[in-house]
Structures are given as C-alpha cells and as structure tokens.
Amino acid sequence: MPNVKVGTFITVGVGLVVGFIILVLILGAFGATPVDKIGLHYSGGPIEGIKFQKIVEPGSGTRFLGLQDKLVLLPVTQRDYIVSLNAGEGDRQAADSILAPARGGVDMQFEIAAYFTLNTNPQVVRRFYERVCVKFACDTETGWDAMLNNNFRKPIEQAIQQRVREHTVNELFAGEASAETGTTADEAESLLVTIQNEIAKDLKANVNNILGGNYFCGPTFDRNKPEVCPDFVFKINSATPTNEAVRNAFAQNAASRQAILTAQNNAQAEVAKAEGRRQSQEALNNLYQDPNYIAYLNALAVQECASNSNCTLVVNPGATNINVTPRPGG
Numbered sequence: 001m002p003n004v005k006v007g008t009f010i011t012v013g014v015g016l017v018v019g020f021i022i023l024v025l026i027l028g029a030f031g032a033t034p035v036d037k038i039g040l041h042y043s044g045g046p047i048e049g050i051k052f053q054k055i056v057e058p059g060s061g062t063r064f065l066g067l068q069d070k071l072v073l074l075p076v077t078q079r080d081y082i083v084s085l086n087a088g089e090g091d092r093q094a095a096d097s098i099l100a101p102a103r104g105g106v107d108m109q110f111e112i113a114a115y116f117t118l119n120t121n122p123q124v125v126r127r128f129y130e131r132v133c134v135k136f137a138c139d140t141e142t143g144w145d146a147m148l149n150n151n152f153r154k155p156i157e158q159a160i161q162q163r164v165r166e167h168t169v170n171e172l173f174a175g176e177a178s179a180e181t182g183t184t185a186d187e188a189e190s191l192l193v194t195i196q197n198e199i200a201k202d203l204k205a206n207v208n209n210i211l212g213g214n215y216f217c218g219p220t221f222d223r224n225k226p227e228v229c230p231d232f233v234f235k236i237n238s239a240t241p242t243n244e245a246v247r248n249a250f251a252q253n254a255a256s257r258q259a260i261l262t263a264q265n266n267a268q269a270e271v272a273k274a275e276g277r278r279q280s281q282e283a284l285n286n287l288y289q290d291p292n293y294i295a296y297l298n299a300l301a302v303q304e305c306a307s308n309s310n311c312t313l314v315v316n317p318g319a320t321n322i323n324v325t326p327r328p329g330g
Contacts, residue, residue: 032060032061032071033056033057033058033059033060033071033073034058034059034073035058035059036058036075036076036077037058037073037074037075037076038055038056038057038058038073038074038075038076038120038125039055039056039057039058039060039071039072039073040052040055040056040071040072040074040125040126040129041053041054041055041056041069041070041071041072042069042070042071042072043068043069044068044069044070050070052126052130053069055122055125055126056071058076072129072133072139073139074118074120074125074128074129074133074138074139075118075144076117076118076120076223077117078115078116078117078219079115079116079117079118080113080114080115080116081113081114081116081148081152081153081156082112082113082114083096083097083098083110083111083112083113083156084096084097084111084237085097085109085111085238091145091148091149092149097109097110097111098110098111098112098156098157098160099242100157100160100161100164100165101161101164101165102164102165102167102168102169102171102172103165103166103167103168104168104169106168106169106241106243106246107241107242107243108164108169108172108173108239108240108241108242109239109240109241109242110160110164110236110238110239111236111237111238112156112160112196112234112235112236112237113234113235113237114152114156114203114232114233114234114235115218115219115232115233115234115235116204116216116217116218116219116232116233117216117217117218117219117220117221118215118216119214119215119216119217119221119226119229120223120226121223121226124213124214124215124226125215127213127215128211128213128215131212131213132147132151132211132212132213132215133147135147136150151207151210151211152207154210155203155206155207155210156199156203158206159199159202159203159206160195160199163195163198163199164195167191169241169246171191172191172192172239173239173240173241192236192239195236196234196235196236197234199234200231200232200233200234201231203231203232203234204216204217204218204229204231204232207232214229216232217229217230217232218230218231218232218233219232219233
C-alpha cells in the first residue's frame, strides 16, 4: 500500500469540517415567513452586532438574510387564553379554574376563554419583541405560553374576583333559579354575560398596562388599520360552586322546584278538566230549555215514528214533550 502522510489526513479532515460549518451558515442565512406569521429580521454578524433590519410580511418567500442573521416569527392570527377544568384543553395542561369568593364567602370556580390578537403594527411589534418577548423567548411555543401565563392570568383573576364578590352564589350559579332572591335561570345567565362583557372592556387595558405598551388588541384587529385597537373578547364558559355539598343543595332545590311545578301543572290540568265538564253540563242544561231545540226533538220523534208501523204517536196539545208508545206486540 502506498504511504499516506498523517498531515494529509488532518488537512482533508479540517477542510471537511470547515466546509460543513460554512454550509450550515449559508443554509441558516435563508428564511421565510408563513402566512400566519410576521417576521422581524435581525442582523447577527460578529462585526455589525445584533440590529433590527426590517419587517418581513406574512407569506413572504424564502430570502437570503445574511450570515448569522435571525428571523423572528410572531403570530398574526387570533390567539386565546383558556382556563378549563378538562385536562389538556386549557393553556395549563392540567385541570384548571379561576377561584373567586361570591358575596357571603362561597367559593366559585370559573372556566373562561379570552380571545385577542398581537398588535402587528411594525413599530409596536418590534417594541413588543425587544421589551417583552425576548425575556420569555416567546417566538417559541413554550415561551409564548409562559408570557401569557405571567401577563394575562393575573388581570383575569383580579377582574373576576372584583366583580364576583358583588353577587351571591344564588345569583351567579348559571341555570339555577333562587327562591330567596327571585333570580330566574335567564337572569343568572344574563348576569354572567354582563360580568364577562364588563371584564372584556377592561382586560385589554389591564394587560397592556402590565406589559408597558399597546401590544394586544381584540380578535377583529386589522393590520391595515393599526390605529384601531378593539377590545378583547372574553367568555365565562362555566361558573360553579367549588363545594360539592353546595352544588348538591342547588340540585336538590332545583329538583324540588321541578316537582312543585309538575304538581302545580297537574293540578291546573285537573281543574281545567273539571271546568270543562261543568261548562259542558251547563251548556246541555241550557240547551234542554231552548224551545227551538225541543221542537227539533219533536220533529225527529215524529219522523222516527212515521217510519215504524208498530209506533203510536200521542201528541198532547200544550205540552212541551211527546210520548211515543210502541203498539202492543211491536
């Protein structure tokens, strides 16, 4: 075998490593933005440092950015923050709810959903990334969830607690009527709608105040009208007492009310039947006193007797009735 110098192997190996590094750098210098993202292009070279370059619009094709440059992708679509008792359904993977004491001290648990959109005005979205997003690395899924948990959770909890303490559990427990307060099921539902609408009005301002900028708007935000920032959409999906005994008491009361209502309905039905029978009998009694109806009956009797050879018709002048006597042996 021919002798091959060790130095040659080293040179070839180094060349391959350098070539691979250059290839990785070149491939990493390209970037694209999907239709549901907006891109923020930052330079990252060792000479010029990290500097903002430009906004890359959603749906832009692959382009050369520069060696060691970075394209940050942030969402332009509607986002949400969900609290649910169903594990895996909310932003926290475990079963989750927001607790708030009603007036009188009974704890209530709430399942909610807040809907919003990132304000993607070029100047605003850049400030958001540099002042907020970098801290959480919120261009990643886990970082975005952490950012929401830190900055959305507290304002939502405070808003619910502030409004819930003004009402009793009877008023808040949706779908249940209260004999004590006179609250109907529809009114209970209406109260929750009122509360959620009040929270929606303030939630955007509360969240943005915490973050230090007008970074989030409602889901109807239009990138072509960045000066218009609608309110969040906020929904209370359920409101129930945390104590099982309290829930059972409501269920028993509801069953009792339903039984009473059923009994009342049955009694009313019987009264209606009796009244119908009374009116029917009264109508018949009045009918038998009507001379025209009596004359009609007389005519029917005459007609029937005339068709029967065994019938003898006896008419008593001045009488109001007719006796029809069958002939003997008839």
